[in-house]
Amino acid sequence: MKKGLELRLEGVVKKFENVVALDGVDLKVEGGELFAILGPSGCGKTTLLRIVAGLTAPDEGRVYIGGRDVTKTPAYERPVSMVFQNLALFPHLSVYKNIAFGMELRGLDESTMERRVSEVMELVRLPYSEFAHRRINQLSGGQQQRVAIARALAKDPEILLMDEPFSHLDYKVKLELIDELRRLQRELRLTTIYVTHDQNDAMMLADRLAVMNNGRVLQIGTPMEVYSNPASPFVASFLGEANILRLEASEGYARLDGLLIPVSEEGEIMIAIRPEHIKIGQAESGDQVSVEGIVEDRVFMGPLAKIVVRVGNQKLKVYSESRIIQRIRVGEAVQLHWSTAEMKVYKPEK
Amino acid sequence: MKLKPLLACFTALVLAFMYAPLAVLIAQSFNTSKYIGVWKGFTLEWYFRLTGDYEVLEATFNGLAVATLSALISTLLGGIAGYYFSRYSRSGVADSLLYVPIVIPEIVEAVSLLMLYVALNVELGFWTVLIGHIAYNISYSYLAIKPQFEMTPHSLEEAAINLGATPIEAFLKVLLPLATPGIISSVLITFSMSFDDFVKTLFTTGPGFKTLPLVIWIRAARARATPELNALASIMVAISLLSSYIYTRYLLEAKKEK
Amino acid sequence: MSQKAFKILAYTPLIYTLIAFYTPLLLMLVESVSGKRGAAVYTDVLTNINYLKVVSYSGYIALLTTFITFLIALPIAYYLAFIASERLKLNLLIAFNVPLLVNLLLRTYALLNILMMLNIAGTFQGLMIGMIYQYFPLMLLPIYSSFERINHALIEAAETLGARPKEQFLKVILPLGLPGIVSGATLVSLTAFTDFVTPAMLGGIHGYTLGYLIWDLFLKYRNWETGSALAFIITLVAVAVSTIYTKWGVKIEA
Numbered sequence: 037m038k039k040g041l042e043l044r045l046e047g048v049v050k051k052f053e054n055v056v057a058l059d060g061v062d063l064k065v066e067g068g069e070l071f072a073i074l075g076p077s078g079c080g081k082t083t084l085l086r087i088v089a090g091l092t093a094p095d096e097g098r099v100y101i102g103g104r105d106v107t108k109t110p111a112y113e114r115p116v117s118m119v120f121q122n123l124a125l126f127p128h129l130s131v132y133k134n135i136a137f138g139m140e141l142r143g144l145d146e147s148t149m150e151r152r153v154s155e156v157m158e159l160v161r162l163p164y165s166e167f168a169h170r171r172i173n174q175l176s177g178g179q180q181q182r183v184a185i186a187r188a189l190a191k192d193p194e195i196l197l198m199d200e201p202f203s204h205l206d207y208k209v210k211l212e213l214i215d216e217l218r219r220l221q222r223e224l225r226l227t228t229i230y231v232t233h234d235q236n237d238a239m240m241l242a243d244r245l246a247v248m249n250n251g252r253v254l255q256i257g258t259p260m261e262v263y264s265n266p267a268s269p270f271v272a273s274f275l276g277e278a279n280i281l282r283l284e285a286s287e288g289y290a291r292l293d294g295l296l297i298p299v300s301e302e303g304e305i306m307i308a309i310r311p312e313h314i315k316i317g318q319a320e321s322g323d324q325v326s327v328e329g330i331v332e333d334r335v336f337m338g339p340l341a342k343i344v345v346r347v348g349n350q351k352l353k354v355y356s357e358s359r360i361i362q363r364i365r366v367g368e369a370v371q372l373h374w375s376t377a378e379m380k381v382y383k384p385e386k
Numbered sequence: 387m388k389l390k391p392l393l394a395c396f397t398a399l400v401l402a403f404m405y406a407p408l409a410v411l412i413a414q415s416f417n418t419s420k421y422i423g424v425w426k427g428f429t430l431e432w433y434f435r436l437t438g439d440y441e442v443l444e445a446t447f448n449g450l451a452v453a454t455l456s457a458l459i460s461t462l463l464g465g466i467a468g469y470y471f472s473r474y475s476r477s478g479v480a481d482s483l484l485y486v487p488i489v490i491p492e493i494v495e496a497v498s499l500l501m502l503y504v505a506l507n508v509e510l511g512f513w514t515v516l517i518g519h520i521a522y523n524i525s526y527s528y529l530a531i532k533p534q535f536e537m538t539p540h541s542l543e544e545a546a547i548n549l550g551a552t553p554i555e556a557f558l559k560v561l562l563p564l565a566t567p568g569i570i571s572s573v574l575i576t577f578s579m580s581f582d583d584f585v586k587t588l589f590t591t592g593p594g595f596k597t598l599p600l601v602i603w604i605r606a607a608r609a610r611a612t613p614e615l616n617a618l619a620s621i622m623v624a625i626s627l628l629s630s631y632i633y634t635r636y637l638l639e640a641k642k643e644k
Numbered sequence: 645m646s647q648k649a650f651k652i653l654a655y656t657p658l659i660y661t662l663i664a665f666y667t668p669l670l671l672m673l674v675e676s677v678s679g680k681r682g683a684a685v686y687t688d689v690l691t692n693i694n695y696l697k698v699v700s701y702s703g704y705i706a707l708l709t710t711f712i713t714f715l716i717a718l719p720i721a722y723y724l725a726f727i728a729s730e731r732l733k734l735n736l737l738i739a740f741n742v743p744l745l746v747n748l749l750l751r752t753y754a755l756l757n758i759l760m761m762l763n764i765a766g767t768f769q770g771l772m773i774g775m776i777y778q779y780f781p782l783m784l785l786p787i788y789s790s791f792e793r794i795n796h797a798l799i800e801a802a803e804t805l806g807a808r809p810k811e812q813f814l815k816v817i818l819p820l821g822l823p824g825i826v827s828g829a830t831l832v833s834l835t836a837f838t839d840f841v842t843p844a845m846l847g848g849i850h851g852y853t854l855g856y857l858i859w860d861l862f863l864k865y866r867n868w869e870t871g872s873a874l875a876f877i878i879t880l881v882a883v884a885v886s887t888i889y890t891k892w893g894v895k896i897e898a
Contacts (some may be wrong), residue, residue, distance in 0.1 A: 091800050111803045120803040124797035128819050137815075138805035191805055389809070393723040397736065400720060402745050404777070407754040414757065426719055463657040470654030480658055487665050489886040491838035493855050494875045498668035499874075503676055521664035524657045582747050585840055585855075589862075599749040606753050606845060617756075619750045626745035630738050 039068035040227030041102030041115070041194040043088065045152040048097035050083055050251075057083045059251035061097070065244075068217070068225040072238040074275065075248035082121075082232045084248075085197050088229065090114045102194065117188035118197040122204075123180055125172045131157075131183050132168040138191040151374045156186045159220060185217075189224075196221075196228040202237070214240055234274050239263070247271045271381055274306040279314070279352050281307045282384070292350065297325050301381055308380045311342065311355040316364070319373035327352075331366050345370060408623050415616035439614050442601055450598040452512070452587075453580035456519040460570045463520075464527025468568075469561075472535035480528075495522065496589035503590065510592030518590045519583060523576040530575060534568030535561065558565040574633075585605040669879065672872045679869030689873045695857065702854035705843070706836040709775040710829050713783040716776070717828065721784060722817070725791035726799075737788070744781050751778070752845045759846060766848025774846040783828040790824025791817065808864055830889045836881055854878065 043065040050058040052328075057080045067069045073081045081161040086092040090097060090111030098107045106114055124134070126134050132153055139149045154164040172180060182202065188196060202210040218241060221228050233239055238245050239259040246256045247270075255267040259275075266272035269280050283290040285305050290297045298307065319326040329347035341361035345352045354372060364370060407624045415433070421424035436442065471480050487495070503510060538561060546556040584599040591600070605612045677683045683832050689695055743751060745849035755774045756765060794817060802816045840855030847853075858878075861871030 083757035087877065089804055091803065111800075112808050113807045114804075118801070120797050122795070122797055124795065126798060126816065137802065139816075141806050141811055187801075187805070228651075320720075371887055390727055393719055393727060397723050398715060401736070401739055404740065404780070407751075407758040407777070408743060408746065408763065410758050411754040415810075435812075463660065467654050467657040470651070474651075474654075483658060483666075484661060487661065489834075489882055490879055491834075491855075491882055492839055493840055493858050494672075494879050494882075495665070495668075497858065497871065497875050498672040499664070500862075501671045502664070502668040505671055517664055521661060524661060528657060532832050578745065582749075584738075584749055599747060602747075602749040603752055603841075603845075606749075606756060613752075615753060619746070619754060622750055623746055626742055629896065630742050630745060634734070634738050 039225045040196075042067040043227060044100040044103075045084075045088070046098045046100070047083070048087060048094045048099070050080075050087065050094050050309055056251050057220065058087075060209075061251075061253055063246060063253060063256070065227060065229060067102075067227055069243045070221045070228045070230065070241055072230045072232060072245040073248060074081045074232060074235060074238040074243035074245055076233055076274070079248045080251040081233075082199055085118070085199055085231050086325070087230065088195070089116055089118045089197055090142070091118075104326055115194040116197060117191050117193035117195070119184050119188050119199065119201045121199045121201065123184045123201075125180060125187070127172055130169050130171060131162075131175070134172065134183060135187045135190045137187065144272065152190055153186075156190045159189060159224075161216065162186065176369050177205050179215060181205065181213060185220075189226075194227065196226050197361075198228065198230045200232050200234075203234070217241065239275070247274060249274075266308065267381060269306050269308055272310075272380060273287055275374060277309065277311050277353060277355075281309075281350060283307060292348065297379075298376060299381055301383070305385050306382045307385055308382070309352075309374055309378060311353040312340075313378035314352060314354045314372050314374045316343075316360065316370060318371055324373045324375055325379075326371070328369060328371050330365055331368050331370055334361060334364065334366055336361075343370070345372060347372075364385045407589045408619075411616050412620040412623060415613065415620040417613075420613050432613040433621075436614045436617045436621075441596070442598070442614065442618060443600045445596045445601040448512070448595060449581050449599075452516050452519060452597065453577045455516060456523050456580040457573050457577035460520050460523035460568060460576050461531075464524045464529075464572060465531045465569060467524075468528050468532035469535050469557075469565075472532050473540075484525045484528045487522050488529070492585045496586040499586065500589045506510075510590060510596045514592070515587050515595065515597075518586050519580045522586070523579060526575050526579065527572040530572040531565060531568040534565040538564050581593045658716035658781045669876075673876055676869055676872035676876055681869070685869050685873045686877070689870060689877065695874065698852060698857045699854055701852075702837055705771070705775065705853060706833045708772065709779055709836045710783070710833040712772070713775050713832055714787075714825070714829060716780060717783040717787050718825075721787040721791050721821075721824075722813070724788050725794075726817075739782055740784060749840060752841055755842075756845055765846065766850070768847075768850045771843060771850050774842050775836060775839075778839075778842050779832045782835070783832050785819060786824040786828035786831065788824070790821045790827075794820045824891065826892075830885065834885060836879060838882075 043063070045063040048058050048061040056146075059081075060295045061084060063084075073084065074260055083092060087094050090109060090113075094107065098105055100106065101115065111373075126137065128197055129137070135153045136149045136298070139152060143153075152158045154350065155170065157167065162182045167175070167179070167183075172183070175183065184201070186299065202213055205213065214237060220226075230237070230241055231270060244256065244258050246325060247254045247262065249270055255262055255271050257265075262271065264274055266275065266278075269278070272278040273280060281291040281292060283305055285291075285299050285301050285303060288298060288300070290301075290305060290307065291301045297307065299307075327347050329345035329352065331343050332346050333344040335342045335344075336358060339358065340355050341358040343354050343356075343361055343364060345354060352372065416428050416430070416432070418429045433544075467480065467484075473613065488548050499514075499521075503514050508514060543553075543556045546560045551559065581597075582599065583597070584603065587597050588600060588603075591597075595603055595607070602615060605615060676685055679685060679687060690788060724736060728736060746754075752774070752894055755777055758766035758773065759770045762770075764773070798820070799812050799816050802812050807815060838855050839853065843851035843853040843860075844856050845851070854874075858875055861867045861874065
């Protein structure tokens with residue numbers, strides 16, 4: 037089965053007035069891959085997507101699609117389709133006309149278009165007979181989303197771009213659509229780039245992802261890789277939750293408010309430990325860090341629950357099963373321990 | 387993009403076209419020669435003559451008087467109606483009734499007003515002109531102010547009352563200030579429509595009461611060279627430019643504060 | 645203030661309008677049938693070949709003005725809405741509106757001046773130039789407003805679907821800007837149709853339009869019945885066109 041084309045970005049730089057939106061981005065997305073770009077608002081991810089689409093031109097750098105340099109190619113000549121954040125469905129056209137828009141421009145005949153539209157509507161699970169001739173404003177949010185995706189697919193693109201497509205939907209609807217997107221993407225093997233600030237979306241969907249901040253790509257890898265081995269404290273706290281501690285280390289130990297942590301680094305360091313890796317109770321074996329603290333808050337989160345424990349001047353977030361946390365009261369003293377193997381140590385960022 | 391400079395050029399040309407007549411007039415107002423197209427030298431004579439031109443000055447004064455009163459009265463009445471129909475009552479009928487005066491051709495309004503005055507056997511002059519202007523201006527005022535009130539959510543007044551304000555205080559301290567843009571628009575629109583008005587004024591005025599447009603018409607119709615008018619026109623253009631500059635600065639300042 | 649008093653105050657504008665606007669119209673209607681010919685005055689007017697010539701001439705001028713101002717306003721509205729920077733946009737909008745603030749008669753007088761200087765005052769071309777000058781801003785503003793309101797994402801979506809700039813304009817911008825275009829066209833054609841000042845001052849013998857005819861009927865020939873009848877017919881036409889437009893306009897927006 038045909039695979040979508042690969043995408044390569046080399047040294048892409050983009051400045052707006054005095055702000056540097058993209059500070060030299062290098063990226064490669066494999067053909068047929070679902071690649072997520074994750075980052076906070078303003079990190080440059082949307083700008084990056086627009087450069088791939090051809091809607092914005094980079095100040096420096098090159099864009100290659102399928103090995104071909106498309107940096108100077110205008111958007112309407114690139115084999116790329118985009119699903120916009122606010123959908124951008126044409127309000128003056130019916131569902132059918134929206135989806136067929138690209139085909140009409142190319143002058144395809146009526147029967148070919150009809151066939152393609154119903155094909156594509158079936159892919160997004162939108163019954164043709166029922167929806168084809170409806171107006172856009174008669175559809176629900178989820179239905180409109182499907183039309184937007186169908187319209188992008190009708191063009192038969194090599195690369196599909198999605199800019200925070202599900203951010204405005206109800207939670208349940210969003211989950212449903214994310215599942216469908218995965219299914220669709222696997223079936224079509226279409227190279228897809230999914231931009232989001234929601235780490236859960238990224239983790240659920242992506243084959244590989246990139247974490248961005250301040251116009252730079254901080255780390256690239258599979259969700260599992262990036263989650264288990266975050267390259268910096270920022271990545272650690274952006275993908276998943278993390279407790280970040282700043283400490284001074286000397287003579288093999290880092291000290292902070294009664295915490296004594298064995299480390300091999302020296303000087304100022306940062307330690308990241310995930311809430312689910314902190315265990316409640318006495319330390320089991322030697323290779324553990326052990327602390328005692330007071331429970332300040334208790335939060336129920338469904339299958340898991342969280343307590344916030346004050347240790348000296350630090351606050352640690354701890355996840356555990358709800359039934360365990362149910363037995364702990366706010367104000368109680370509690371023992372915590374974790375393995376140094378689960379800890380990540382970093383030198384502070386400049 | 388080759389289109390961009392082409393469009394920019396075109397826009398500049400049209401803009402020049404719009405200002406050419408005004409520019410010529412202003413230049414002409416400083417021209418010693420009375421005749422257009424011949425430049426005989428710089429002079430301020432016409433401006434001096436203007437200060438002594440009693441007819442023009444009186445007409446300007448008349449126009450200002452009518453315009454000010456018309457603006458104030460119609461804004462007040464239109465505003466109150468706008469407030470009432472945005473809050474207390476369905477406005478369908480009022481909307482339609484007040485919409486019609488805007489759509490009717492000016493000459494029809496002028497003519498029908500004349501008939502009213504003739505039927506009532508009133509003497510034509512300042513008051514007949516004013517009444518006619520207000521009839522027309524109330525609609526504009528209503529249409530400028532009502533949306534302003536409609537746009538302000540009821541919850542704001544309710545919040546004020548909740549915090550201890552009486553309905554009147556809520557109106558004065560919350561609603562009115564928020565409606566200010568609409569009120570200012572109304573005053574400006576009705577004032578300039580009144581001051582500029584020609585057709586209605588012509589039909590409803592009597593001997594001895596002239597406004598500026600009437601004077602210009604009479605003089606221009608005689609096709610005699612009227613350099614004082616050029617001076618007058620230049621002054622008015624200057625005033626328009628100045629007031630739009632001030633108004634826009636006001637708008638920009640308001641935007642910045644947001 | 646009591647509720648009652650307030651209510652009365654609020655209704656005052658309506659009452660005022662009824663007295664100072666609708667009653668005169670009614671009087672005008674009455675006047676039109678009060679002559680020797682009675683209601684037949686209407687058939688007289690509608691079958692009078694001279695009147696019909698004047699009316700169709702006015703219509704012709706109005707349509708021509710609408711058409712030409714549209715052609716000029718369209719590219720400029722596009723430039724302002726999609727190409728000009730924010731600051732330039734604001735300055736240009738003000739610049740185009742300032743001439744409107746100058747008194748109508750002074751503006752027409754300025755036009756007369758320049759037309760005389762170019763020796764085309766009193767000609768048909770001179771009149772048309774004058775009409776275009778007066779009505780261009782009225783056409784520009786509505787079109788610009790509706791262009792400005794178009795969501796840029798829609799144009800970009802079209803671009804990613806393969807639309808070239810010309811296609812983006814024809815398939816997205818123009819359809820979505822249609823309400824503004826219709827609004828401008830209606831405004832200009834209706835107002836130009838009954839315009840008196842501009843044709844009278846600039847057109848010479850070519851300036852004999854509907855407005856001038858009514859003027860003459862009242863002030864020169866003192867034929868109030870016919871004048872009223874004609875005026876009433878025009879009123880009906882104006883109201884009909886506006887109503888059709890508003891109903892249709894509401895449908896487009898929906």
